[in-house]
Amino acid sequence: MSENGSKIWCRNLWKVFGPHPDAIIDSASDGSTKEQILEETGHVIAVKDVSFEVKENEIFVVMGLSGSGKSTLIRCINRLIEPTRGAVCIEGADIAQMNDAELRDLRRHKLSMVFQNFGLLPHRTVLDNVAFGLEVRGEGKKERHEKALQMLEQVGLKGWEKNRIHELSGGMQQRVGLARALASGAETLLMDEPFSALDPLIRRQMQDEFLNLHTTVKRTVIFITHDLTEALKLGDRIAIMRDGEIVQIGRPEEIVTKPADDYVSEFVRDVPMGKVLSAQTIMEQPATVVQSDQSIEDAIEAMRLKEGDWTFIIDGTGRVKGTLTLEDARAAVSRGLSRAGEAARSEFASTAPDVTLEQCLSLVTGESNIPVAVLDDERHLLGVITRPALFEAIQSDSTNGKQN
Amino acid sequence: MFDFPETLVIGRSISKWIDRVVDWVVVNWDPFFSAINIGVLRILVPFQEFLQWLPWWFVIIMVGLLAWRMVSVKFGIVAAGLLLVVSFLGLLDLAMITLAIVLTAALLCVVIGLPVGIAAAKSNRVDSIMRPVLDSMQTMPSFVYLIPAVMLFGLGKTPAVMATMIYALPPIIRLTNLGIRQVDPSVVEAGRASGTTSWQLLRKIQIPLAMPTILAGLNQTIMMALAMVVIASMIGARGLGIEVLNGINRLEVGRGFLGGISIVFLAVILDRISQGFASRKSQTRSISG
Numbered sequence: 001m002s003e004n005g006s007k008i009w010c011r012n013l014w015k016v017f018g019p020h021p022d023a024i025i026d027s028a029s030d031g032s033t034k035e036q037i038l039e040e041t042g043h044v045i046a047v048k049d050v051s052f053e054v055k056e057n058e059i060f061v062v063m064g065l066s067g068s069g070k071s072t073l074i075r076c077i078n079r080l081i082e083p084t085r086g087a088v089c090i091e092g093a094d095i096a097q098m099n100d101a102e103l104r105d106l107r108r109h110k111l112s113m114v115f116q117n118f119g120l121l122p123h124r125t126v127l128d129n130v131a132f133g134l135e136v137r138g139e140g141k142k143e144r145h146e147k148a149l150q151m152l153e154q155v156g157l158k159g160w161e162k163n164r165i166h167e168l169s170g171g172m173q174q175r176v177g178l179a180r181a182l183a184s185g186a187e188t189l190l191m192d193e194p195f196s197a198l199d200p201l202i203r204r205q206m207q208d209e210f211l212n213l214h215t216t217v218k219r220t221v222i223f224i225t226h227d228l229t230e231a232l233k234l235g236d237r238i239a240i241m242r243d244g245e246i247v248q249i250g251r252p253e254e255i256v257t258k259p260a261d262d263y264v265s266e267f268v269r270d271v272p273m274g275k276v277l278s279a280q281t282i283m284e285q286p287a288t289v290v291q292s293d294q295s296i297e298d299a300i301e302a303m304r305l306k307e308g309d310w311t312f313i314i315d316g317t318g319r320v321k322g323t324l325t326l327e328d329a330r331a332a333v334s335r336g337l338s339r340a341g342e343a344a345r346s347e348f349a350s351t352a353p354d355v356t357l358e359q360c361l362s363l364v365t366g367e368s369n370i371p372v373a374v375l376d377d378e379r380h381l382l383g384v385i386t387r388p389a390l391f392e393a394i395q396s397d398s399t400n401g402k403q404n
Numbered sequence: 405m406f407d408f409p410e411t412l413v414i415g416r417s418i419s420k421w422i423d424r425v426v427d428w429v430v431v432n433w434d435p436f437f438s439a440i441n442i443g444v445l446r447i448l449v450p451f452q453e454f455l456q457w458l459p460w461w462f463v464i465i466m467v468g469l470l471a472w473r474m475v476s477v478k479f480g481i482v483a484a485g486l487l488l489v490v491s492f493l494g495l496l497d498l499a500m501i502t503l504a505i506v507l508t509a510a511l512l513c514v515v516i517g518l519p520v521g522i523a524a525a526k527s528n529r530v531d532s533i534m535r536p537v538l539d540s541m542q543t544m545p546s547f548v549y550l551i552p553a554v555m556l557f558g559l560g561k562t563p564a565v566m567a568t569m570i571y572a573l574p575p576i577i578r579l580t581n582l583g584i585r586q587v588d589p590s591v592v593e594a595g596r597a598s599g600t601t602s603w604q605l606l607r608k609i610q611i612p613l614a615m616p617t618i619l620a621g622l623n624q625t626i627m628m629a630l631a632m633v634v635i636a637s638m639i640g641a642r643g644l645g646i647e648v649l650n651g652i653n654r655l656e657v658g659r660g661f662l663g664g665i666s667i668v669f670l671a672v673i674l675d676r677i678s679q680g681f682a683s684r685k686s687q688t689r690s691i692s693g
């Protein structure tokens with residue numbers, strides 16, 4: 001089964017608010033919309049037949065407009081809200097089967113949560129807020145304060161431990177929330193719009209810090225947001241939610257370049273592509289590639305055949321040695337050189353496959369019309385990015401993207 | 405006017421039936437009520453004797469200091485002054501009796517009211533049962549409480565404390581319920597997500613955050629207890645109420661007036677000090693920000 005190896009998975013998850021949720025699910029299956037059902041029966045279908053899986057150490061973003069069921073969904077995962085139907089599995093354990101004690105254990109050790117409005121305890125110090133989860137599971141004062149101090153340091157709040165919550169700014173309060181969630185050592189973080197209540201500037205700063213933190217403190221993260229930019233920036237994969245349903249799951253560039261429907265394309269219309277797309281999404285296969293020990297005449301012939309005026313020269317193991325233009329090739333012939341490798345220029349623009357297009361821009365400023373080479377770690381040629389293709393991709397919106 | 409058909413009137417048979425039930429309860433539940441009687445007296449009597457044993461100047465100074473700590477220097481002086489006036493009127497000793505009954509009743513209110521208020525906050529069903537009960541308790545004329553108290557406990561201090569306690573119970577139940585329900589749901593949610601048991605949730609989050617409201621309820625409960633204890637003088641509470649009662653019965657207007665004034669002074673002191681206590685608590689547990 002595909003769920004094997006994933007940290008968390010949900011299958012056919014439903015949450016219906018109202019007196020007779022089960023009856024509603026059966027009737028909802030035959031195609032009535034959320035609004036119709038609300039009007040006719042007074043039931044709210046908050047989460048509708050949702051399935052997904054989250055891999056270890058992945059940041060899985062759930063994005064959707066307000067009211068699309070994101071908060072309900074994430075609360076079904078730690079059962080702050082009881083799912084109406086469907087299965088949620090965490091590290092192989094079905095949470096629906098858990099009794100109260102097992103569920104508490106799960107929340108104390110395996111899942112911690114960060115909230116949009118922080119959910120901090122105003123009557124406690126910063127330190128005792130961070131230590132709360134440890135206190136709840138019965139750890140001694142000294143031990144839990146030590147851990148909490150460490151966490152505060154990690155989120156950059158050293159020196160604030162004796163303060164009260166209301167003495168901190170919003171950004172700092174959410175750091176406390178984050179430290180509290182990390183302190184338990186839980187491997188999975190549930191984050192319900194953690195940065196939405198913050199000013200845009202602070203929000204961006206927190207996003208950067210969170211990404212940094214995530215590289216040092218590996219966690220599996222389910223991250224809720226209504227902000228596409230945030231989703232694209234943080235998400236390894238993104239699920240788009242609408243009216244309780246997940247309409248698309250994919251990596252950021254898939255969401256942007258191949259929106260599943262009009263709803264998603266409307267969403268991603270104004271996305272700055274240069275920030276989202278990476279080199280590998282627009283690279284093409286080079287028209288010609290010449291082995292370094294082939295003759296220069298062969299190289300010229302190959303270029304002519306494809307009506308090109310440049311080629312890449314690779315060695316026997318497929319590593320790129322350099323580039324060769326038609327002009328240089330002809331000059332080399334007249335100078336009496338014979339092997340293509342001898343005529344190649346070893347300086348050329350290259351990039352890694354996961355670099356954003358925006359960063360690639362600086363590589364194509366020169367006079368040369370030789371494209372940027374996309375190389376893997378071992379300098380194998382994966383593809384090339386031509387200047388026109390780069391400009392086109394950066395200026396495109398998703399309607400262009402959709403035709404790709 | 406018209407006469408309701410005599411044969412349909414059932415009031416008399418109902419009241420007879422109630423009498424019989426009460427007789428039965430009094431006879432068969434006697435050990436139970438005796439136990440309550442003894443329990444109440446165990447708290448009340450030593451407390452009252454202690455207050456009356458204290459030298460008058462010590463009482464005045466202590467109340468003044470307490471008022472200073474809980475309210476302000478100014479009110480500390482005012483409170484001491486008011487008690488001094490009561491002493492000049494010769495009523496300080498009676499005031500201590502009243503105080504003992506009020507505080508004993510208030511203590512019982514806390515012991516009973518807190519758990520009931522918490523239960524009402526945690527369960528909508530309990531809340532919907534409690535609500536009409538509390539409403540009718542508060543609309544009932546206060547002396548109605550005297551009747552069952554006397555029937556079950558006879559005359560004396562215990563029925564006075566019990567009647568006072570029951571009369572003063574609603575505010576602390578209501579405000580405990582309200583306070584806990586008003587705790588920011590996102591904080592409660594964060595607690596639950598951290599894996600609290602419901603007892604931990606109550607102890608570490610809900611009660612501390614509801615404390616300002618609960619203490620406001622305690623203040624109201626104390627004030628109602630004081631109002632009731634005056635009425636409860638009729639069934640043997642003695643204290644300041646007896647002065648008013650005697651003043652009315654014997655048409656000694658002056659005597660009744662002095663008793664009344666002393667009660668007002670006591671009320672002012674109790675009110676301000678308990679309010680001050682509540683607001684000090686809510687400052688340290690500020691929910692601002």
Ligand SMILES: Nc1ncnc2c1ncn2[C@@H]1O[C@H](COP(=O)(O)OP(=O)(O)O)[C@@H](O)[C@H]1O
Nearest residue numbers: 017044045046065066067068069070071072073
């Ligand atoms: N306790 C509840 N009772 C009834 N309806 C609810 C409840 N909680 C949420 N809803 C409804 O469920 C839908 C999804 O809400 P929510 O999960 O909060 O969305 P989001 O977090 O995406 O804004 C909304 O229509 C909301 O009104």
Ligand SMILES: [Mg+2]
Nearest residue numbers: 070071072193
């Ligand atoms: Mg939400």
